[in-house]
Amino acid sequence: MRFVIITGISGAGKSLAMKHMEDMGFFCVDNLPPALMSKFIEICVRGESQFSKIALVMDIRGGSMLDDLLPCLKVLKKEGIHYEILFLDASDDTLIKRYKETRRIHPLSANGMLIEGIQEERRRLCSIRNKADNIIDTSNLSSKTLKNKINAMFVNEGEEDRIITNIVSFGFKYGVPAECDLVFDVRFIPNPYYIDELKNLSGKDEKVQEFVFNINTTRIFVEKIVDMLEFLLPNYKKEGKLQVIIGIGCTGGRHRSVAISEKIYDILKSKKERVLIDHRDIYKDNRYRG
Numbered sequence: 001m002r003f004v005i006i007t008g009i010s011g012a013g014k015s016l017a018m019k020h021m022e023d024m025g026f027f028c029v030d031n032l033p034p035a036l037m038s039k040f041i042e043i044c045v046r047g048e049s050q051f052s053k054i055a056l057v058m059d060i061r062g063g064s065m066l067d068d069l070l071p072c073l074k075v076l077k078k079e080g081i082h083y084e085i086l087f088l089d090a091s092d093d094t095l096i097k098r099y100k101e102t103r104r105i106h107p108l109s110a111n112g113m114l115i116e117g118i119q120e121e122r123r124r125l126c127s128i129r130n131k132a133d134n135i136i137d138t139s140n141l142s143s144k145t146l147k148n149k150i151n152a153m154f155v156n157e158g159e160e161d162r163i164i165t166n167i168v169s170f171g172f173k174y175g176v177p178a179e180c181d182l183v184f185d186v187r188f189i190p191n192p193y194y195i196d197e198l199k200n201l202s203g204k205d206e207k208v209q210e211f212v213f214n215i216n217t218t219r220i221f222v223e224k225i226v227d228m229l230e231f232l233l234p235n236y237k238k239e240g241k242l243q244v245i246i247g248i249g250c251t252g253g254r255h256r257s258v259a260i261s262e263k264i265y266d267i268l269k270s271k272k273e274r275v276l277i278d279h280r281d282i283y284k285d286n287r288y289r290g
Helices: 014-023 034-046 060-078 092-102 114-130 143-154 206-213 216-238 256-270
Strands: 002-008 027-030 053-057 084-089 134-137 164-171 182-185 243-250 274-279
Touching (some): 002 014, 014 027, 014 053, 014 143, 034 060, 060 114, 092 114, 143 164, 164 256, 206 216
Parallel strands (some): 002 084, 027 053, 084 134, 164 243, 164 274
């Protein structure tokens, strides 16, 4: 049986994640009190239930009952029941925008400011977030991209023993992604931005890729990164880590970091690794959107 606990910040997309997992064959229960979790799992494991994949959504809506989650997880561990925690997160600005668009009230801000409710929720969920096996930041994700991420994490039954590698390209001018486990700075490579015919393209365009990889230093760098990952990934997995997030950064997150991330993604894919890719800042300047 595969057992997943979906939790995270209100407004980050837990309901959408649950719908995607239902489509993948998970039996999902929303807002189950943690104190009932052990009994529920017992019914599913030892009863007549035919459910092989179960997902439970537990979050701040449960009020003080959410405080029971960590103690209940310890009980499950003692009983030999394996579980995974999927934590959905998003930036404060994104959450505020979503709440304003839907005109919903944050569970912890009924009598105060929205940002205060979000910050209090982050404080109360900090311990759970630290125990999460997978964290998805939905700030810049479409529904389709979120679905693809969840599929990569949970739908490939034959690949469940493989760690997920999530490659994130970004621009240092916009900040380093907080969720990264490893960060690599590729600003030592000549910048296509200063080439007139490449300036308005991105690292996904063939001309930019040719420019970046015609430089011997780039090819050597990618070889060393892939070699290091081939060593690190099985060792991360051995220690129980299910996902590793790798940040590849250049100045603006549009040319060098994107091209190199795409190359590493293709190489890992060819090696049958479970790999995802995000280009966080590729369209930060709307003039380049296309």
